[in-house]
Amino acid sequence: MADLGVPNLADRLAAATPETIAKPIRGLSDRALAWLFIAPSIVLLLAINIFPLIWTIYLSFTNYRANRPNAPIKGVGIDNYVSILTDADVWQPMQATAHFVLWTILIETVLGFGLAFLIDRKFRGHGLWTTIILIPMMLSPAVVGNFWKFIYQPQTGLFNYLIGMLTGQSASSFEMIGSVRLAPWSIIIVDVWMWTPYVVLICLAGLRSIPDYIYEAAEVDRASKWRQFWTITLPMALPFIMLAVLFRGIENFKMFDMVNLLTSGGPGSTTEVASITLKREAFESWRTGYSSAFAIILFVTVFGLANIYVKALNQVKSR
Amino acid sequence: MADVELTHLTKRFGTTTAVDDLSLAIADGEFIVLLGPTGAGKTTLLRLVAGLERAEAGAIAIGGRDMTREPPVVRDVAFVFQQYSLYPHLSVYDNLAFPLRSPVRGMSEAAIRQRVEETAHLVRIHDKLANRATRLSGGQMQRVAIGRALVRRPAIYLMDEPLSSLDAKLRSDLRLELKRIQAELGATILYVTHDQTEAMTLASRIGVMDHGRLVQIGSPREIYRDPVNSYVATRLGTPSINLLPADLLPADQLAVGTRTVGARSEHILISRVSGGLARGRVVRKEHLGGHVNLHVLIGGAEVVKRVDADTDFLVDDPVDVALHVPLCFDHHGDRLDAGGADANT
Numbered sequence: 001m002a003d004l005g006v007p008n009l010a011d012r013l014a015a016a017t018p019e020t021i022a023k024p025i026r027g028l029s030d031r032a033l034a035w036l037f038i039a040p041s042i043v044l045l046l047a048i049n050i051f052p053l054i055w056t057i058y059l060s061f062t063n064y065r066a067n068r069p070n071a072p073i074k075g076v077g078i079d080n081y082v083s084i085l086t087d088a089d090v091w092q093p094m095q096a097t098a099h100f101v102l103w104t105i106l107i108e109t110v111l112g113f114g115l116a117f118l119i120d121r122k123f124r125g126h127g128l129w130t131t132i133i134l135i136p137m138m139l140s141p142a143v144v145g146n147f148w149k150f151i152y153q154p155q156t157g158l159f160n161y162l163i164g165m166l167t168g169q170s171a172s173s174f175e176m177i178g179s180v181r182l183a184p185w186s187i188i189i190v191d192v193w194m195w196t197p198y199v200v201l202i203c204l205a206g207l208r209s210i211p212d213y214i215y216e217a218a219e220v221d222r223a224s225k226w227r228q229f230w231t232i233t234l235p236m237a238l239p240f241i242m243l244a245v246l247f248r249g250i251e252n253f254k255m256f257d258m259v260n261l262l263t264s265g266g267p268g269s270t271t272e273v274a275s276i277t278l279k280r281e282a283f284e285s286w287r288t289g290y291s292s293a294f295a296i297i298l299f300v301t302v303f304g305l306a307n308i309y310v311k312a313l314n315q316v317k318s319r
Numbered sequence: 320m321a322d323v324e325l326t327h328l329t330k331r332f333g334t335t336t337a338v339d340d341l342s343l344a345i346a347d348g349e350f351i352v353l354l355g356p357t358g359a360g361k362t363t364l365l366r367l368v369a370g371l372e373r374a375e376a377g378a379i380a381i382g383g384r385d386m387t388r389e390p391p392v393v394r395d396v397a398f399v400f401q402q403y404s405l406y407p408h409l410s411v412y413d414n415l416a417f418p419l420r421s422p423v424r425g426m427s428e429a430a431i432r433q434r435v436e437e438t439a440h441l442v443r444i445h446d447k448l449a450n451r452a453t454r455l456s457g458g459q460m461q462r463v464a465i466g467r468a469l470v471r472r473p474a475i476y477l478m479d480e481p482l483s484s485l486d487a488k489l490r491s492d493l494r495l496e497l498k499r500i501q502a503e504l505g506a507t508i509l510y511v512t513h514d515q516t517e518a519m520t521l522a523s524r525i526g527v528m529d530h531g532r533l534v535q536i537g538s539p540r541e542i543y544r545d546p547v548n549s550y551v552a553t554r555l556g557t558p559s560i561n562l563l564p565a566d567l568l569p570a571d572q573l574a575v576g577t578r579t580v581g582a583r584s585e586h587i588l589i590s591r592v593s594g595g596l597a598r599g600r601v602v603r604k605e606h607l608g609g610h611v612n613l614h615v616l617i618g619g620a621e622v623v624k625r626v627d628a629d630t631d632f633l634v635d636d637p638v639d640v641a642l643h644v645p646l647c648f649d650h651h652g653d654r655l656d657a658g659g660a661d662a663n664t
Contacts, residue, residue: 213400214407217400217404218406219392220396221421223392223417224392227422235408
């Protein structure tokens with residue numbers, strides 16, 4: 001039709017519509033307006049994220065100490081980095097962090113997906129159960145840290161009492177926070193208690209995104225419930241599960257408040273995760289330059305790992 | 320393939336009755352098309368046969384076995400859903416192979432590959448086997464959905480408006496294709512549509528549904544020429560049948576007690592009259608390419624007749640209209656002269 005020289009309706013409409021629909025406001029172009037609108041966020045982002053980052057990078061190459069503001073600042077090159085990366089003691093917090101991150105992710109994902117899978121069914125009062133399950137997540141980490149300290153009390157705490165009751169041994173025969181063997185698990189348990197609901201929530205979104213008719217089609221195609229789970233439920237919810245893992249991983253890599261309140265890194269340095277070390281170096285030893293370098297190393301590690309992970313995630317999503 | 324028997328099937332959703340005491344026997348190799356408007360209970364009936372819904376009353380037997388309470392897995396039916404229902408995370412190949420990989424079957428991968436490729440050729444999707452199911456056009460997705468059913472040799476194929484979301488060209492192509500495939504495989508198909516062309520061209524028997532009831536079932540020709548009531552009569556035929564008061568127009572044969580006459584295009588005779596004697600007038604000409612729909616206003620009613628494209632009737636022409644053996648309906652809309660129309664034309 002178009003080659004007969006008679007443009008169709010869509011073509012004519014397109015020709016009649018001006019490029020910018022809105023009139024320029026007081027001489028501002030669309031582009032200028034767009035910048036105007038996002039400027040506040042950009043300024044804020046620069047002030048509280050980007051500037052401190054750059055400042056930290058600068059400090060990491062100096063011997064600056066925040067408790068001696070008047071001392072001359074001397075550039076030390078990469079000395080801080082060299083001393084951190086060659087220090088055998090640095091591996092301890094790194095290992096503690098890895099132990100904490102890996103176990104919490106594993107337990108929270110399995111538990112979270114399992115719970116989400118159960119709640120996803122329609123049963124009596126499933127709304128109530130969902131709300132109850134989500135409560136821990138809504139509490140402040142400071143509150144959680146403090147009351148779990150009470151729960152872990154060997155003599156009067158609920159945790160020891162329950163374990164004692166279940167296993168038959170004396171409740172005060174073991175200490176969660178005080179023992180070298182159990183302390184890492186004490187923080188893992190609390191994190192699982194607090195953040196599994198979050199994984200439940202994301203997994204639930206994933207499960208709800210699978211339309212019913214897919215299951216009906218599978219049912220008619222004679223797939224058993226077991227096969228439906230492995231070929232439909234899991235692969236289709238996988239991007240969501242991976243997203244939950246990513247969020248929990250990044251969060252727990254930086255975990256500070258709850259651990260600081262619960263064990264402060266102890267006993268000894270068994271639960272001293274990287275962020276606790278960082279705080280000690282920065283605000284107890286006041287080695288600002290050194291701790292800046294440590295922070296940058298942590299940042300690069302998390303950033304690198306997260307990037308590799310996001311690539312994998314995108315691959316799963318586009319599969 | 321097997322025959323399927325539905326007896327006194329009833330399904331309610333709350334207070335609405337979706338399928339109402341419906342009985343239907345489908346013979347092996349038959350192509351049954353259920354025709355009816357949205358909400359007539361066609362889809363619910365298919366879902367009942369598939370086992371995706373439980374009937375409140377009645378029985379379903381597939382291949383002689385009572386399947387009323389059995390889950391879909393046991394029934395061995397294939398379903399083409401209206402919304403494609405492909406497995407979005409799988410490739411076209413894996414979508415087609417999915418039903419064959421059921422452990423119930425225990426087919427080897429080589430046998431599966433052969434069957435999938437055959438089917439892909441059948442529905443003309445073989446060049447897209449490696450694509451992800453969601454990276455296809457609507458027509459391609461629907462062909463995959465049909466293929467996923469055809470890849471199996473179930474007791475019965477259930478198809479829920481499989482062509483309704485396709486464009487006209489593809490729809491008529493696939494319609495022919497489906498008929499050919501059915502003849503080739505000798506498949507038993509229960510097919511749901513609201514499109515009368517699909518019903519007329521595909522069906523060995525058409526079942527007309529209304530409010531969960533099967534109003535009439537018969538060959539397309541029977542349904543068209545000998546409808547049991549005015550509802551069925553309006554389901555088939557383009558232009559749609561004209562329902563007129565019995566005394567409006569002269570007709571050569573009317574049954575006693577006729578309240579409404581159903582005049583299909585071929586029952587209408589239009590004649591040109593001169594001057595003030597004409598009772599009717601041409602009010603509109605619809606050009607439809609190969610033919611013209613002539614709208615005539617007569618006695619307050621509008622009558623539509625299909626005529627040749629080169630008709631010399633013009634808008635505003637004075638005309639008169641007579642009827643030749645129209646269908647006669649009583650005051651309930653039920654047929655009075657059933658079987659008569661066949662004998663006279």
